Amino acid sequence: MDNQNKNLILATVLSFLVILVWYTVFAPSTPTVDPNAPEVATAPAEGGTPPAQPQDRPAVAAAAEAAPQAPRIAIDTPRLTGSLSLAGGRIDDLSLKDYKETLDPNSGLVRLLSPVGGTDPGEAQPYYAVYGWSPAGNLDGSAVPNARTLWTLDEGATLSPGQPVTLSWDNGAGLVFRRTISVDDNYLFTVAQSVENTGSAPVRLAPYGIVARHGLPASQHMWVLHEGVVGMTDGTLEEIAYGKMDDLPNVAREGGLAEVKDVATDGWIGFTDKYWMTALVPENGQAYTSVVKYIPGSEIYQTETRMPIMEVAPGATASIDTRLFAGAKEWETIRHYQNDVGIDRFVDSIDWGWFFFLTKPIFMLLHWLHGFIGNMGWSIILLTLIIKAIVFPLARKSYISMAKMKELQPEMEKLKERTGDDRAKFQQEMMALYKTNKVNPASGCLPIVLQIPIFFSLYKVIFVTLELRHAPWIGWIHDLSAPDPSSILNLFGLLPYATPDATSALHILSIGVLPILLGISMWLQQKLNPAPTDPAQAMIFTWMPWVFMFMLGRFASGLVLYWIANNTITFTQQYLIMTMHGHRPDIFGNIKSSLKRKKQEPAVEGKKK
Structure with missing residues:
Protein backbone atom coordinates (compact mmCIF):
# COMPACT_ATOMS: atom_id res chain seq x y z
CA MET A 1 0.00 0.00 0.00
CA ASP A 2 1.56 3.35 -1.03
CA ASN A 3 1.73 6.21 1.46
CA GLN A 4 -0.77 8.35 -0.42
CA ASN A 5 -3.45 5.70 -0.06
CA LYS A 6 -2.42 5.10 3.54
CA ASN A 7 -2.89 8.77 4.33
CA LEU A 8 -6.20 8.96 2.49
CA ILE A 9 -7.49 5.86 4.26
CA LEU A 10 -6.30 7.22 7.62
CA ALA A 11 -7.96 10.57 7.04
CA THR A 12 -11.20 8.98 5.87
CA VAL A 13 -11.35 6.48 8.74
CA LEU A 14 -10.53 9.24 11.24
CA SER A 15 -13.33 11.38 9.87
CA PHE A 16 -15.73 8.44 9.90
CA LEU A 17 -14.92 7.54 13.51
CA VAL A 18 -15.39 11.13 14.64
CA ILE A 19 -18.74 11.39 12.88
CA LEU A 20 -19.79 7.98 14.23
CA VAL A 21 -19.03 8.98 17.82
CA TRP A 22 -20.65 12.38 17.29
CA TYR A 23 -23.80 10.81 15.86
CA THR A 24 -24.00 8.16 18.59
CA VAL A 25 -23.54 10.60 21.47
CA PHE A 26 -24.95 13.86 20.15
CA ALA A 27 -27.45 13.17 17.41
CA PRO A 28 -30.94 14.62 17.96
CA SER A 29 -33.47 12.26 19.40
CA THR A 30 -37.20 12.60 19.75
CA PRO A 31 -38.01 13.26 23.42
CA THR A 32 -40.30 10.70 24.95
CA VAL A 33 -42.77 11.08 27.76
CA ASP A 34 -43.29 8.26 30.23
CA PRO A 35 -47.07 7.78 30.47
CA ASN A 36 -46.60 6.04 33.82
CA ALA A 37 -44.62 8.87 35.36
CA PRO A 38 -46.12 10.12 38.63
CA GLU A 39 -47.65 13.55 38.86
CA VAL A 40 -45.40 16.29 40.11
CA ALA A 41 -45.96 17.03 43.78
CA THR A 42 -45.68 20.46 45.31
CA ALA A 43 -43.74 21.70 48.27
CA PRO A 44 -45.34 22.62 51.57
CA ALA A 45 -47.11 25.95 51.70
CA GLU A 46 -45.01 29.04 51.94
CA GLY A 47 -45.84 31.72 54.45
CA GLY A 48 -44.89 30.26 57.84
CA THR A 49 -42.05 31.54 59.98
CA PRO A 50 -38.70 30.55 58.44
CA PRO A 51 -36.36 28.48 60.61
CA ALA A 52 -33.72 30.19 62.65
CA GLN A 53 -30.72 31.32 60.61
CA PRO A 54 -27.79 33.73 60.65
CA GLN A 55 -29.05 37.28 60.45
CA ASP A 56 -26.96 38.20 57.41
CA ARG A 57 -28.51 35.56 55.18
CA PRO A 58 -32.23 34.91 55.75
CA ALA A 59 -33.53 31.76 54.07
CA VAL A 60 -36.34 31.90 51.51
CA ALA A 61 -39.11 29.35 51.55
CA ALA A 62 -40.04 27.60 48.31
CA ALA A 63 -42.79 29.47 46.47
CA ALA A 64 -44.45 26.26 45.39
CA GLU A 65 -48.04 26.19 46.58
CA ALA A 66 -50.79 27.09 44.17
CA ALA A 67 -51.85 30.68 44.65
CA PRO A 68 -55.49 31.36 45.52
CA GLN A 69 -57.82 32.55 42.81
CA ALA A 70 -57.15 36.24 42.30
CA PRO A 71 -57.50 38.97 39.67
CA TRP A 352 -21.48 28.08 22.53
CA GLY A 353 -19.75 24.84 23.58
CA TRP A 354 -16.10 23.83 23.90
CA PHE A 355 -15.14 25.39 20.59
CA PHE A 356 -16.60 28.78 21.57
CA PHE A 357 -13.55 30.49 20.05
CA LEU A 358 -14.77 29.14 16.69
CA THR A 359 -18.50 28.96 17.35
CA LYS A 360 -18.92 32.64 18.21
CA PRO A 361 -17.16 34.07 15.13
CA ILE A 362 -18.80 31.49 12.85
CA PHE A 363 -22.22 32.48 14.17
CA MET A 364 -21.50 36.22 13.91
CA LEU A 365 -20.37 35.78 10.31
CA LEU A 366 -23.42 33.65 9.50
CA HIS A 367 -25.68 36.21 11.18
CA TRP A 368 -24.12 39.02 9.14
CA LEU A 369 -24.46 37.06 5.91
CA HIS A 370 -28.10 36.34 6.70
CA GLY A 371 -28.73 40.03 7.24
CA PHE A 372 -27.14 40.71 3.86
CA ILE A 373 -28.70 37.83 1.88
CA GLY A 374 -31.94 37.26 3.77
CA ASN A 375 -31.85 33.46 3.48
CA MET A 376 -30.09 31.15 5.93
CA GLY A 377 -29.53 28.36 3.40
CA TRP A 378 -27.66 30.55 0.93
CA SER A 379 -25.86 32.16 3.88
CA ILE A 380 -24.58 28.72 4.97
CA ILE A 381 -23.29 28.05 1.44
CA LEU A 382 -21.53 31.42 1.30
CA LEU A 383 -20.16 30.84 4.82
CA THR A 384 -18.72 27.53 3.62
CA LEU A 385 -17.06 29.29 0.69
CA ILE A 386 -15.52 31.88 3.04
CA ILE A 387 -14.25 29.20 5.44
CA LYS A 388 -12.74 27.25 2.55
CA ALA A 389 -11.05 30.43 1.32
CA ILE A 390 -9.56 31.05 4.78
CA VAL A 391 -8.09 27.54 5.07
CA PHE A 392 -7.18 27.35 1.38
CA PRO A 393 -3.45 28.14 1.84
CA LEU A 394 -3.04 25.05 4.03
CA ALA A 395 -5.34 22.95 1.86
CA ARG A 396 -3.41 24.04 -1.24
CA LYS A 397 -0.17 22.68 0.19
CA SER A 398 -1.94 19.41 0.88
CA TYR A 399 -3.37 19.12 -2.63
CA ILE A 400 -0.03 20.03 -4.21
CA SER A 401 1.66 17.37 -2.09
CA MET A 402 -0.91 14.81 -3.23
CA ALA A 403 -0.35 15.80 -6.85
CA LYS A 404 3.42 15.45 -6.45
CA MET A 405 2.93 12.02 -4.92
CA LYS A 406 1.02 11.05 -8.05
CA GLU A 407 3.97 12.22 -10.13
CA LEU A 408 6.27 10.03 -8.03
CA GLN A 409 4.27 6.87 -8.65
CA PRO A 410 6.65 5.57 -11.38
CA GLU A 411 9.61 6.10 -9.04
CA MET A 412 7.73 4.28 -6.28
CA GLU A 413 7.16 1.29 -8.54
CA LYS A 414 10.89 1.17 -9.34
CA LEU A 415 11.66 1.29 -5.60
CA LYS A 416 9.40 -1.68 -4.99
CA GLU A 417 11.14 -3.68 -7.70
CA ARG A 418 14.60 -2.72 -6.46
CA THR A 419 14.02 -3.41 -2.74
CA GLY A 420 11.91 -6.54 -3.15
CA ASP A 421 10.73 -7.88 0.22
CA ASP A 422 13.06 -5.67 2.26
CA ARG A 423 10.37 -3.41 3.80
CA ALA A 424 12.82 -1.46 5.98
CA LYS A 425 14.96 -0.52 2.99
CA PHE A 426 11.87 0.35 0.97
CA GLN A 427 10.61 2.70 3.69
CA GLN A 428 14.04 4.32 4.06
CA GLU A 429 14.47 4.97 0.34
CA MET A 430 10.84 6.08 -0.01
CA MET A 431 11.27 8.74 2.71
CA ALA A 432 14.49 9.88 1.04
CA LEU A 433 12.57 10.20 -2.24
CA TYR A 434 9.90 12.29 -0.53
CA LYS A 435 12.52 14.50 1.09
CA THR A 436 14.34 15.07 -2.18
CA ASN A 437 11.11 16.09 -3.91
CA LYS A 438 9.86 18.11 -0.88
CA VAL A 439 6.74 16.00 -0.45
CA ASN A 440 5.03 15.65 2.94
CA PRO A 441 3.14 12.33 2.93
CA ALA A 442 1.18 13.32 6.06
CA SER A 443 -0.27 16.46 4.53
CA GLY A 444 -3.11 14.53 2.89
CA CYS A 445 -4.81 14.33 6.28
CA LEU A 446 -4.68 18.08 6.85
CA PRO A 447 -7.94 19.11 5.13
CA ILE A 448 -9.91 16.48 7.08
CA VAL A 449 -8.26 17.42 10.38
CA LEU A 450 -9.07 21.10 9.76
CA GLN A 451 -12.68 20.29 9.00
CA ILE A 452 -13.37 18.46 12.27
CA PRO A 453 -13.44 21.45 14.70
CA ILE A 454 -15.18 23.58 12.05
CA PHE A 455 -17.77 20.85 11.57
CA PHE A 456 -18.37 20.61 15.33
CA SER A 457 -18.62 24.39 15.68
CA LEU A 458 -21.06 24.75 12.79
CA TYR A 459 -23.11 21.85 14.15
CA LYS A 460 -23.30 23.70 17.48
CA VAL A 461 -24.32 26.94 15.76
CA ILE A 462 -27.06 25.25 13.76
CA PHE A 463 -28.29 23.18 16.69
CA VAL A 464 -28.42 25.70 19.55
CA THR A 465 -28.88 29.16 18.09
CA LEU A 466 -32.41 30.43 17.76
CA GLU A 467 -31.76 32.15 14.44
CA LEU A 468 -31.71 28.76 12.66
CA ARG A 469 -35.00 27.60 14.21
CA HIS A 470 -37.72 27.34 11.52
CA ALA A 471 -35.40 29.08 9.04
CA PRO A 472 -36.33 28.06 5.45
CA TRP A 473 -34.03 27.58 2.47
CA ILE A 474 -35.71 26.51 -0.80
CA GLY A 475 -38.61 24.31 -1.81
CA TRP A 476 -39.27 21.58 0.70
CA ILE A 477 -36.63 22.75 3.24
CA HIS A 478 -38.69 24.84 5.64
CA ASP A 479 -36.54 24.39 8.76
CA LEU A 480 -32.75 24.25 8.51
CA SER A 481 -32.49 23.22 12.16
CA ALA A 482 -34.46 20.01 11.43
CA PRO A 483 -33.63 16.98 9.25
CA ASP A 484 -34.59 16.93 5.58
CA PRO A 485 -38.34 16.06 5.64
CA SER A 486 -38.33 14.37 2.21
CA SER A 487 -37.91 10.62 1.94
CA ILE A 488 -36.87 8.14 -0.69
CA LEU A 489 -39.42 5.70 0.76
CA ASN A 490 -42.33 7.65 -0.79
CA LEU A 491 -40.30 8.88 -3.78
CA PHE A 492 -39.94 12.30 -2.17
CA GLY A 493 -43.67 12.89 -1.89
CA LEU A 494 -44.77 11.44 -5.22
CA LEU A 495 -46.37 8.42 -3.53
CA PRO A 496 -49.44 9.18 -1.40
CA TYR A 497 -48.37 7.79 1.97
CA ALA A 498 -46.43 8.98 4.98
CA THR A 499 -42.93 7.86 5.85
CA PRO A 500 -42.03 5.98 9.05
CA ASP A 501 -41.70 8.13 12.14
CA ALA A 502 -38.76 8.13 14.57
CA THR A 503 -40.15 5.15 16.54
CA SER A 504 -40.03 2.85 13.51
CA ALA A 505 -37.04 0.65 12.67
CA LEU A 506 -37.43 1.76 9.05
CA HIS A 507 -36.87 5.37 10.01
CA ILE A 508 -33.13 5.11 9.32
CA LEU A 509 -33.95 4.21 5.70
CA SER A 510 -36.05 7.35 5.29
CA ILE A 511 -33.31 9.30 3.55
CA GLY A 512 -34.09 12.67 2.00
CA VAL A 513 -32.75 14.56 -0.99
CA LEU A 514 -29.98 16.40 0.87
CA PRO A 515 -28.44 13.27 2.44
CA ILE A 516 -28.44 11.57 -0.98
CA LEU A 517 -26.68 14.60 -2.49
CA LEU A 518 -24.19 14.38 0.37
CA GLY A 519 -23.40 10.75 -0.44
CA ILE A 520 -23.02 11.55 -4.16
CA SER A 521 -20.71 14.51 -3.45
CA MET A 522 -18.45 12.32 -1.28
CA TRP A 523 -18.47 9.57 -3.90
CA LEU A 524 -17.45 11.96 -6.68
CA GLN A 525 -14.71 13.41 -4.47
CA GLN A 526 -13.29 9.91 -4.08
CA LYS A 527 -13.21 9.46 -7.86
CA LEU A 528 -10.54 12.14 -8.23
CA ASN A 529 -8.12 9.28 -7.56
CA PRO A 530 -8.10 5.70 -8.84
CA ALA A 531 -9.51 3.15 -6.42
CA PRO A 532 -6.76 1.46 -4.35
CA THR A 533 -5.68 -1.95 -5.51
CA ASP A 534 -5.87 -3.39 -2.01
CA PRO A 535 -9.32 -5.06 -1.54
CA ALA A 536 -9.68 -3.82 2.06
CA GLN A 537 -9.01 -0.24 1.03
CA ALA A 538 -11.33 -0.54 -1.93
CA MET A 539 -14.14 -1.81 0.31
CA ILE A 540 -13.72 1.13 2.72
CA PHE A 541 -13.81 3.60 -0.14
CA THR A 542 -16.84 1.90 -1.66
CA TRP A 543 -18.99 2.04 1.47
CA MET A 544 -17.79 5.27 3.06
CA PRO A 545 -19.98 7.80 1.15
CA TRP A 546 -23.15 5.78 1.70
CA VAL A 547 -22.42 5.14 5.37
CA PHE A 548 -21.98 8.89 5.81
CA MET A 549 -25.20 9.44 3.91
CA PHE A 550 -27.15 7.42 6.47
CA MET A 551 -25.20 8.66 9.50
CA LEU A 552 -25.70 12.33 8.65
CA GLY A 553 -29.15 11.85 7.15
CA ARG A 554 -30.98 12.67 10.38
CA PHE A 555 -28.80 15.68 11.20
CA ALA A 556 -30.07 19.23 10.76
CA SER A 557 -30.57 20.17 7.11
CA GLY A 558 -28.32 23.20 7.56
CA LEU A 559 -25.41 21.00 8.59
CA VAL A 560 -25.93 18.57 5.68
CA LEU A 561 -26.12 21.55 3.35
CA TYR A 562 -22.79 22.80 4.71
CA TRP A 563 -21.21 19.38 4.14
CA ILE A 564 -22.48 19.18 0.54
CA ALA A 565 -21.15 22.67 -0.19
CA ASN A 566 -17.85 21.80 1.48
CA ASN A 567 -17.45 18.61 -0.57
CA THR A 568 -18.31 20.42 -3.80
CA ILE A 569 -15.81 23.22 -3.17
CA THR A 570 -13.13 20.73 -2.08
CA PHE A 571 -13.70 18.68 -5.24
CA THR A 572 -13.32 21.78 -7.42
CA GLN A 573 -10.17 22.98 -5.63
CA GLN A 574 -8.49 19.60 -5.73
CA TYR A 575 -9.38 19.03 -9.40
CA LEU A 576 -7.96 22.41 -10.46
CA ILE A 577 -4.76 22.09 -8.43
CA MET A 578 -4.06 18.56 -9.62
CA THR A 579 -4.69 19.67 -13.21
CA MET A 580 -2.32 22.63 -12.81
CA HIS A 581 0.43 20.20 -11.76
CA GLY A 582 0.08 18.01 -14.81
CA HIS A 583 -2.21 15.37 -13.35
CA ARG A 584 -5.70 15.67 -14.82
CA PRO A 585 -7.97 13.34 -12.81
CA ASP A 586 -9.76 10.80 -15.01
CA ILE A 587 -13.02 10.81 -13.04
CA PHE A 588 -15.11 8.79 -15.48
CA GLY A 589 -12.23 6.39 -16.04
CA ASN A 590 -11.92 5.86 -12.28
CA ILE A 591 -15.67 5.19 -12.05
CA LYS A 592 -15.47 2.61 -14.87
CA SER A 593 -12.42 1.02 -13.29
CA SER A 594 -14.11 0.64 -9.92
CA LEU A 595 -17.22 -0.87 -11.53
CA LYS A 596 -15.10 -3.25 -13.57
CA ARG A 597 -13.18 -4.32 -10.46
CA LYS A 598 -16.46 -5.10 -8.68
CA LYS A 599 -17.52 -7.39 -11.55
CA GLN A 600 -14.17 -9.17 -11.53
CA GLU A 601 -14.05 -9.76 -7.77
CA PRO A 602 -16.40 -12.79 -7.70
CA ALA A 603 -14.47 -14.45 -10.52
CA VAL A 604 -11.18 -13.82 -8.77
CA GLU A 605 -12.54 -15.25 -5.54
CA GLY A 606 -13.73 -18.35 -7.41
CA LYS A 607 -10.26 -18.92 -8.92
CA LYS A 608 -8.65 -18.58 -5.47
CA LYS A 609 -10.93 -21.30 -4.14
Missing part, protein backbone atom coordinates in the same frame (compact mmCIF):
# COMPACT_ATOMS: atom_id res chain seq x y z
CA ARG A 72 -54.88 38.99 36.96
CA ILE A 73 -53.20 41.91 35.20
CA ALA A 74 -52.72 41.53 31.45
CA ILE A 75 -49.22 41.68 29.95
CA ASP A 76 -49.20 42.94 26.38
CA THR A 77 -46.00 44.01 24.64
CA PRO A 78 -44.84 43.84 21.01
CA ARG A 79 -43.25 40.47 21.78
CA LEU A 80 -44.97 39.07 24.88
CA THR A 81 -48.49 38.21 25.91
CA GLY A 82 -49.79 36.85 29.19
CA SER A 83 -50.67 38.03 32.67
CA LEU A 84 -49.45 38.35 36.25
CA SER A 85 -51.44 37.37 39.30
CA LEU A 86 -52.26 39.67 42.20
CA ALA A 87 -51.81 36.57 44.38
CA GLY A 88 -48.14 36.91 45.27
CA GLY A 89 -47.63 39.33 42.40
CA ARG A 90 -46.35 36.33 40.42
CA ILE A 91 -45.24 36.69 36.82
CA ASP A 92 -46.49 33.26 35.85
CA ASP A 93 -48.24 33.45 32.48
CA LEU A 94 -46.11 34.38 29.49
CA SER A 95 -46.06 33.44 25.81
CA LEU A 96 -43.78 34.63 23.00
CA LYS A 97 -45.65 36.35 20.17
CA ASP A 98 -42.90 35.83 17.59
CA TYR A 99 -42.49 32.08 18.03
CA LYS A 100 -44.80 29.15 17.41
CA GLU A 101 -44.37 25.61 18.64
CA THR A 102 -44.24 24.16 15.12
CA LEU A 103 -44.32 25.26 11.49
CA ASP A 104 -48.04 24.52 11.33
CA PRO A 105 -49.84 27.86 10.75
CA ASN A 106 -52.38 26.81 13.40
CA SER A 107 -49.72 26.00 15.96
CA GLY A 108 -49.90 27.77 19.30
CA LEU A 109 -47.37 30.29 20.59
CA VAL A 110 -44.38 29.11 22.58
CA ARG A 111 -45.47 29.16 26.24
CA LEU A 112 -42.62 30.20 28.51
CA LEU A 113 -44.17 30.67 31.98
CA SER A 114 -47.16 28.85 33.49
CA PRO A 115 -48.93 29.14 36.87
CA VAL A 116 -49.15 26.54 39.62
CA GLY A 117 -52.44 24.68 39.69
CA GLY A 118 -53.59 25.47 36.18
CA THR A 119 -56.89 23.89 35.18
CA ASP A 120 -56.29 23.77 31.44
CA PRO A 121 -55.68 20.10 30.38
CA GLY A 122 -52.89 21.31 28.10
CA GLU A 123 -51.32 23.46 30.80
CA ALA A 124 -47.55 23.34 30.84
CA GLN A 125 -45.63 22.46 33.99
CA PRO A 126 -45.52 25.36 36.48
CA TYR A 127 -42.74 27.82 35.74
CA TYR A 128 -42.84 31.33 37.19
CA ALA A 129 -41.07 34.25 38.86
CA VAL A 130 -42.02 35.68 42.23
CA TYR A 131 -40.59 38.44 44.41
CA GLY A 132 -40.83 39.15 48.11
CA TRP A 133 -39.14 39.99 51.40
CA SER A 134 -37.55 37.74 54.02
CA PRO A 135 -37.92 38.75 57.68
CA ALA A 136 -34.87 39.35 59.83
CA GLY A 137 -34.35 40.52 63.39
CA ASN A 138 -37.61 40.44 65.35
CA LEU A 139 -39.90 40.19 62.32
CA ASP A 140 -41.74 36.96 61.62
CA GLY A 141 -43.09 35.57 58.37
CA SER A 142 -46.56 37.07 58.81
CA ALA A 143 -45.13 40.60 58.67
CA VAL A 144 -43.84 40.30 55.10
CA PRO A 145 -45.56 39.42 51.79
CA ASN A 146 -45.13 35.90 50.46
CA ALA A 147 -46.10 33.92 47.38
CA ARG A 148 -49.80 33.79 48.44
CA THR A 149 -50.21 37.41 49.52
CA LEU A 150 -53.11 39.14 47.79
CA TRP A 151 -51.84 42.47 46.52
CA THR A 152 -53.89 45.52 45.58
CA LEU A 153 -53.57 47.14 42.17
CA ASP A 154 -52.84 50.83 42.76
CA GLU A 155 -51.95 52.03 39.29
CA GLY A 156 -52.12 50.73 35.71
CA ALA A 157 -54.47 48.33 33.99
CA THR A 158 -52.27 46.49 31.49
CA LEU A 159 -48.51 45.98 31.76
CA SER A 160 -47.00 47.35 28.53
CA PRO A 161 -43.86 49.26 27.52
CA GLY A 162 -44.17 52.73 29.07
CA GLN A 163 -47.19 51.60 31.13
CA PRO A 164 -46.01 50.03 34.41
CA VAL A 165 -48.31 48.64 37.06
CA THR A 166 -47.98 49.31 40.80
CA LEU A 167 -49.12 46.89 43.50
CA SER A 168 -49.31 47.46 47.26
CA TRP A 169 -49.88 45.50 50.45
CA ASP A 170 -50.31 46.80 54.00
CA ASN A 171 -49.44 44.27 56.68
CA GLY A 172 -51.57 46.12 59.22
CA ALA A 173 -48.64 46.35 61.62
CA GLY A 174 -46.84 49.43 60.37
CA LEU A 175 -45.29 48.21 57.11
CA VAL A 176 -46.56 49.14 53.64
CA PHE A 177 -45.03 47.26 50.71
CA ARG A 178 -45.16 48.47 47.11
CA ARG A 179 -44.05 46.84 43.89
CA THR A 180 -43.85 48.59 40.52
CA ILE A 181 -43.35 46.32 37.51
CA SER A 182 -42.36 47.67 34.09
CA VAL A 183 -41.31 45.99 30.84
CA ASP A 184 -39.43 47.03 27.71
CA ASP A 185 -40.17 46.27 24.05
CA ASN A 186 -38.38 42.92 24.21
CA TYR A 187 -38.02 40.61 27.20
CA LEU A 188 -36.69 42.59 30.16
CA PHE A 189 -38.88 43.35 33.19
CA THR A 190 -37.86 45.79 35.92
CA VAL A 191 -39.24 45.14 39.41
CA ALA A 192 -38.99 48.07 41.84
CA GLN A 193 -39.74 47.00 45.43
CA SER A 194 -40.12 49.29 48.42
CA VAL A 195 -41.17 49.08 52.06
CA GLU A 196 -42.37 52.04 54.12
CA ASN A 197 -42.07 51.82 57.90
CA THR A 198 -44.98 53.71 59.48
CA GLY A 199 -44.40 52.11 62.86
CA SER A 200 -42.41 53.27 65.87
CA ALA A 201 -39.53 50.77 65.78
CA PRO A 202 -36.89 49.98 63.16
CA VAL A 203 -37.31 46.77 61.17
CA ARG A 204 -34.86 44.53 59.35
CA LEU A 205 -35.72 42.57 56.24
CA ALA A 206 -34.21 41.47 52.92
CA PRO A 207 -35.71 41.50 49.38
CA TYR A 208 -35.43 38.47 47.12
CA GLY A 209 -36.39 37.15 43.70
CA ILE A 210 -37.20 33.56 42.74
CA VAL A 211 -37.49 31.70 39.45
CA ALA A 212 -38.98 28.25 40.02
CA ARG A 213 -40.05 25.42 37.79
CA HIS A 214 -41.77 22.18 38.71
CA GLY A 215 -40.59 18.95 37.13
CA LEU A 216 -38.19 18.41 34.27
CA PRO A 217 -39.08 20.40 31.17
CA ALA A 218 -39.65 18.75 27.80
CA SER A 219 -36.22 18.99 26.22
CA GLN A 220 -33.71 17.35 23.92
CA HIS A 221 -31.90 15.60 26.80
CA MET A 222 -28.65 15.70 24.85
CA TRP A 223 -25.15 15.90 26.21
CA VAL A 224 -24.15 18.44 23.60
CA LEU A 225 -26.86 20.84 24.80
CA HIS A 226 -26.87 22.46 28.23
CA GLU A 227 -30.31 22.85 29.79
CA GLY A 228 -30.71 23.78 33.43
CA VAL A 229 -29.23 26.46 35.63
CA VAL A 230 -27.16 29.15 33.94
CA GLY A 231 -25.69 32.21 35.56
CA MET A 232 -22.79 34.60 35.95
CA THR A 233 -21.18 35.13 39.33
CA ASP A 234 -18.39 37.69 39.54
CA GLY A 235 -17.40 37.09 35.91
CA THR A 236 -17.53 33.28 36.08
CA LEU A 237 -20.09 31.39 34.02
CA GLU A 238 -21.93 28.71 35.98
CA GLU A 239 -23.91 25.87 34.44
CA ILE A 240 -25.67 23.08 36.32
CA ALA A 241 -27.69 20.58 34.33
CA TYR A 242 -31.00 19.40 35.75
CA GLY A 243 -29.60 15.91 36.14
CA LYS A 244 -26.72 17.23 38.24
CA MET A 245 -28.81 19.16 40.75
CA ASP A 246 -29.24 16.12 42.95
CA ASP A 247 -25.47 16.39 43.54
CA LEU A 248 -25.91 19.73 45.34
CA PRO A 249 -25.07 19.80 49.08
CA ASN A 250 -27.88 19.02 51.50
CA VAL A 251 -28.43 22.30 53.35
CA ALA A 252 -30.95 21.81 56.17
CA ARG A 253 -31.79 25.48 56.58
CA GLU A 254 -32.65 25.68 52.86
CA GLY A 255 -35.13 22.82 53.05
CA GLY A 256 -33.39 20.81 50.36
CA LEU A 257 -30.27 20.55 48.24
CA ALA A 258 -28.70 23.92 47.59
CA GLU A 259 -25.68 25.84 46.41
CA VAL A 260 -25.31 29.24 48.05
CA LYS A 261 -22.79 31.79 46.76
CA ASP A 262 -22.11 35.38 47.72
CA VAL A 263 -21.65 37.60 44.66
CA ALA A 264 -19.64 40.79 45.14
CA THR A 265 -20.88 42.64 42.07
CA ASP A 266 -22.63 42.04 38.74
CA GLY A 267 -24.26 38.75 37.92
CA TRP A 268 -27.45 36.94 36.99
CA ILE A 269 -28.94 33.48 37.40
CA GLY A 270 -31.87 31.49 36.05
CA PHE A 271 -32.90 28.57 33.88
CA THR A 272 -32.09 28.05 30.23
CA ASP A 273 -33.71 25.79 27.68
CA LYS A 274 -32.48 25.27 24.15
CA TYR A 275 -33.90 28.54 22.85
CA TRP A 276 -35.57 30.24 25.85
CA MET A 277 -34.42 31.56 29.21
CA THR A 278 -35.76 33.07 32.42
CA ALA A 279 -33.14 34.80 34.56
CA LEU A 280 -32.99 37.04 37.63
CA VAL A 281 -30.74 40.04 37.02
CA PRO A 282 -29.80 42.32 39.95
CA GLU A 283 -28.88 45.92 39.22
CA ASN A 284 -25.32 46.54 38.00
CA GLY A 285 -22.86 46.70 40.87
CA GLN A 286 -25.33 45.14 43.33
CA ALA A 287 -23.97 42.60 45.81
CA TYR A 288 -26.27 39.66 46.46
CA THR A 289 -26.46 36.00 47.37
CA SER A 290 -27.02 33.57 44.51
CA VAL A 291 -28.88 30.36 45.37
CA VAL A 292 -29.55 27.23 43.33
CA LYS A 293 -32.01 24.91 45.03
CA TYR A 294 -33.52 21.51 44.33
CA ILE A 295 -36.29 19.99 46.44
CA PRO A 296 -36.19 16.18 46.03
CA GLY A 297 -39.54 14.43 46.00
CA SER A 298 -41.32 17.62 44.99
CA GLU A 299 -39.08 17.88 41.92
CA ILE A 300 -38.93 21.66 42.23
CA TYR A 301 -35.96 23.48 40.72
CA GLN A 302 -35.36 26.98 41.99
CA THR A 303 -32.91 29.85 41.56
CA GLU A 304 -32.85 32.87 43.84
CA THR A 305 -31.20 36.22 44.25
CA ARG A 306 -31.19 37.41 47.85
CA MET A 307 -30.29 41.02 48.52
CA PRO A 308 -28.53 42.25 51.66
CA ILE A 309 -30.62 42.93 54.73
CA MET A 310 -32.01 46.45 54.95
CA GLU A 311 -32.76 48.25 58.21
CA VAL A 312 -35.70 50.63 57.84
CA ALA A 313 -36.05 53.29 60.51
CA PRO A 314 -39.47 54.58 61.64
CA GLY A 315 -40.86 56.97 59.03
CA ALA A 316 -38.30 55.84 56.44
CA THR A 317 -38.67 53.94 53.15
CA ALA A 318 -36.23 51.42 51.68
CA SER A 319 -36.30 50.41 48.02
CA ILE A 320 -34.45 48.28 45.52
CA ASP A 321 -34.69 47.62 41.78
CA THR A 322 -34.08 44.26 40.17
CA ARG A 323 -34.68 42.88 36.67
CA LEU A 324 -36.10 39.74 35.13
CA PHE A 325 -35.30 38.42 31.66
CA ALA A 326 -38.01 36.14 30.31
CA GLY A 327 -37.90 35.40 26.61
CA ALA A 328 -36.00 34.08 23.59
CA LYS A 329 -32.22 33.88 23.47
CA GLU A 330 -31.91 36.01 20.36
CA TRP A 331 -28.31 36.98 19.82
CA GLU A 332 -28.97 40.61 18.94
CA THR A 333 -31.38 41.09 21.83
CA ILE A 334 -29.22 39.62 24.56
CA ARG A 335 -26.13 41.31 23.10
CA HIS A 336 -28.03 44.61 23.44
CA TYR A 337 -28.72 43.80 27.09
CA GLN A 338 -25.07 42.96 27.57
CA ASN A 339 -23.51 45.92 25.75
CA ASP A 340 -26.09 48.67 26.29
CA VAL A 341 -27.79 47.70 29.54
CA GLY A 342 -24.66 46.30 31.16
CA ILE A 343 -25.71 42.73 32.00
CA ASP A 344 -22.35 41.02 32.42
CA ARG A 345 -21.51 38.51 29.64
CA PHE A 346 -25.16 37.89 28.90
CA VAL A 347 -24.35 36.53 25.43
CA ASP A 348 -22.76 33.54 27.15
CA SER A 349 -26.24 32.36 28.10
CA ILE A 350 -26.17 30.84 24.60
CA ASP A 351 -24.46 27.46 24.83
